[in-house]
Amino acid sequence: MKIDCITIFPEMFAPMKNSIMGRAQAKGLFEFNTVYLRDFAINAYGQVDDVPYGGEPGMVLRPEPLAKAIRSTGVKEDGGKVIYLTADGVPFTHKIAKELSQENHLVLVCGHYKGIDDRIRQTEVDMEISIGDFVVSGGELPAMLVTDAVVRLLDGALGHKESGETDSFAQGVLGWPVYTRPEEFEGKKVPEVLLSGHHKNISEWRRQESLKRTQERRPDIFKNLEINTTFGDK
Template sequence: MRIDCITIFPEMFAPISQSIVGRAQKNGLFSFNTVYLRDFAVNDYGQVDDSPYGGEPGMVLRPEPLAAAIQSTHVKEDGGKVIYLTADGVPFSHKLASELSHEEHLVLVCGHYKGIDERIRENYVDLEISIGDFVVSGGELPAMLVTDAVVRLLPGALGHKESGETDSFAQGPLGWPVYTRPEVFEGKSVPEVLLSGHHQRISEWRRAESLKRTQERRPDIYEKLQIDTKFGTQ
């Protein structure tokens, strides 16, 4: 997989070389590249933005630099997807991350200021993603979140001691509580069932705790699980 990120702040992406994502790069599972938008500026001053028509306050990223930057990645020729990170995009999810992990080439467009010219969204962007109902200063942090969520699902990205199969959302509900040594910490003990060695009881406990946590913290997901189970789609 190849991921290109169009940005005016390429230095923000240093964390991509760390942890699981960094290891996946070193192992050749994917490549990550930043495309510096100012390399495609409309003048010698590095201009890539301008004031919006209609008198609205703020600035908008111009279409010419963005179009040239996207074209430089050859993503369309590769059959890949151009993704714009924006607050008014579709909500990002584990399901969407899983779908994107099967793509060969992704281009992530990081907006700034008031966003990007609408004509780029209409002519070049295949998918628009939001990471939540809040606004951040630019698309760099959302792009890193999307990259991490997608890359860790690539075959071989997680080591043998790690698995995404039991992560929250991977099976539907949230994850269950986890414990490690010591057996007693500040007066609190590990649940007895986890020390029993009885695999069926442990499995049942994990499922019950997972559903309990989901019902308490994400009633929207819990309700959907109940509906899916009722109609036999779970």
């Protein structure tokens, strides 16, 4: 899989070299590139933005550099998807991440200032994704977040494949509480069942804890739940 991010701040993507994202690139599971929008500027000053028509404060990214930058990636020829990160897009979920992990080429368009000229959204963009009901200053953090959520679903990206399969949302519910050594910390003990070595009981405890968490924290998910998860059973 190839992921290209169109941005005016390519240096913001430095974290993509670390941890699971870095290892997935080193293993050749995905190729990550930034496309510097100013390389497609309308003049020698590197201009890529302009004042909004209708008059309001802030600047808007112009359509010509964006169209050229998107087309330079070859995404259409590859049969991939162009995604604009935007607060008024579809809320990002595990289900969308899973669908995107099947694509061979994604182009993530990072807006800035007031956003991008709407004509690009109408003609070049296949999908618009929001990372939540709030506004951040640019599309770079949202693009990294989407990339991370998608790449960790690629085969081989995680050290243990099952680890991703038992994370929150992967089976439709929130994850269960996890513990490590020591057995007792500041008077609080690890639940007895986890020390028992009894796999069936551990599995049942996880199931109950997962359901309890989902019911308490995400009643919206709980009420539509189909209880068909394995909760880490082998």
